[in-house]
Amino acid sequence: MDFELTPEQIQVRDMVREWAQREVAPYIREWDAKGEYHPEIYRRMGELGLLGLPIPERYGGGGFDYVTLALVCEELEAVDTFLRVAISVHVGLNSLTLLQWGTEEQKQRWLVPQARGEKLATFALTEPGAGSDAGHIQTRAVKDGDSYILNGEKMWISLANTADHFLVFATLDPALGHRGLCAFMVERGTPGLTTGSIHGKLGVRAGDTGWISLQNVRVPA
Ligand SMILES: Cc1cc2nc3c(=O)[nH]c(=O)nc-3n(C[C@H](O)[C@H](O)[C@H](O)COP(=O)(O)OP(=O)(O)OC[C@H]3O[C@@H](n4cnc5c(N)ncnc54)[C@H](O)[C@@H]3O)c2cc1C
Incomplete structure (x- = not known):
């Protein structure tokens, strides 16, 4: 070889x-x-x-x-x-x-x-109460006609306050553990999505690590 x-x-x-x-x-x-x-x-x-x-x-x-x-x-x-x-x-x-x-x-x-580098994207799995234990995230996805409604909080997300596109993980039913997880693409500007940066970190200090809040964010099914 x-x-x-x-x-x-x-x-x-x-x-x-x-x-x-x-x-x-x-x-x-x-x-x-x-x-x-x-x-x-x-x-x-x-x-x-x-x-x-x-x-x-x-x-x-x-x-x-x-x-x-x-x-x-x-x-x-x-x-x-x-x-x-x-x-x-x-x-x-x-x-x-x-x-x-x-x-x-x-x-x-x-x-x-x-x-093409025209849009920046990130990955939003971790939450204030779920890191390694990803099967127990609390962000909910509820079907509503042709859409899903997302509600929850994400924490420690790289590029949270910069990205244009977010791959957001949510559960259809927390009782299902990892089997209830789904992923949704959400664009910045979608009503109900807000972001911020965490300041005073001990590492990655020149980078954007932050939080994402989802309040009744509607995404197509
Ligand atoms: C700078 C930075 C950037 C990040 N960017 C992203 C991102 O872009 N998107 C995203 O979704 N997440 C991101 N994260 C989150 C990261 O993926 C989580 O920190 C990671 O999943 C660990 O979760 P936690 O911090 O809650 O630690 P915990 O899960 O609470 O773990 C704490 C400690 O316990 C240990 N532990 C956990 N479970 C067990 C077990 N069952 N048995 C033995 N030991 C165990 C772990 O190894 C660790 O040492 C980022 C984190 C940081 C610090």
Whole structure:
């Protein structure tokens, strides 16, 4: 088995290393010390194609393999966790979920702009009372005609106060545990959805980690 990196993998790794070292590394100590957040960095990551790296080209991505994705994560993490977190939630948890499980209509509506870096996405599972124990989340989804109505609170969500698209987990019936869980795509601007950032964290201080409140948020079934 050949474990050598391909010329293409090396080219992407070196491009990301050079960018992160030039545009983020000189400032990150100050941003981290002050808890200063710079969302414009994500626009640059989108321009570099990082926000759609492993997504197929037909959905607006770069079509790169997972070794390339891992190399990019190493280079970003070497400068600061907040850079790599964006790849984890936007690409790994949201976009790859849409690619794997979304309908063609959902892919065209949400995955394509995410892969192009036009929209930022995140993943909202954790709640104030449920972390590892994800089967016991309390956010409820209640069917109402052609819609579901979502009510609940999410906590410790990366990009909560920045993302355009949210993959929100809710339960149809808390008594069902993990078997009652469903996932819904919700767009910022949907009535009843509000977000905020957590300040004074001990880590990821240059990144946006926050909360999401859902009060009678209506999403199509
Ligand atoms: C910076 C940051 C960003 C995050 N971003 C996101 C995000 O984007 N989206 C999202 O949904 N969530 C996010 N999270 C939440 C994260 O996924 C949770 O923190 C994680 O699931 C753990 O949950 P918890 O913090 O409630 O800890 P708990 O589940 O309360 O666990 C506390 C400790 O108990 C241990 N433990 C738990 N259960 C058991 C068991 N049965 N047996 C033995 N030990 C156990 C755990 O290993 C841990 O050490 C983020 C968290 C942080 C800190």
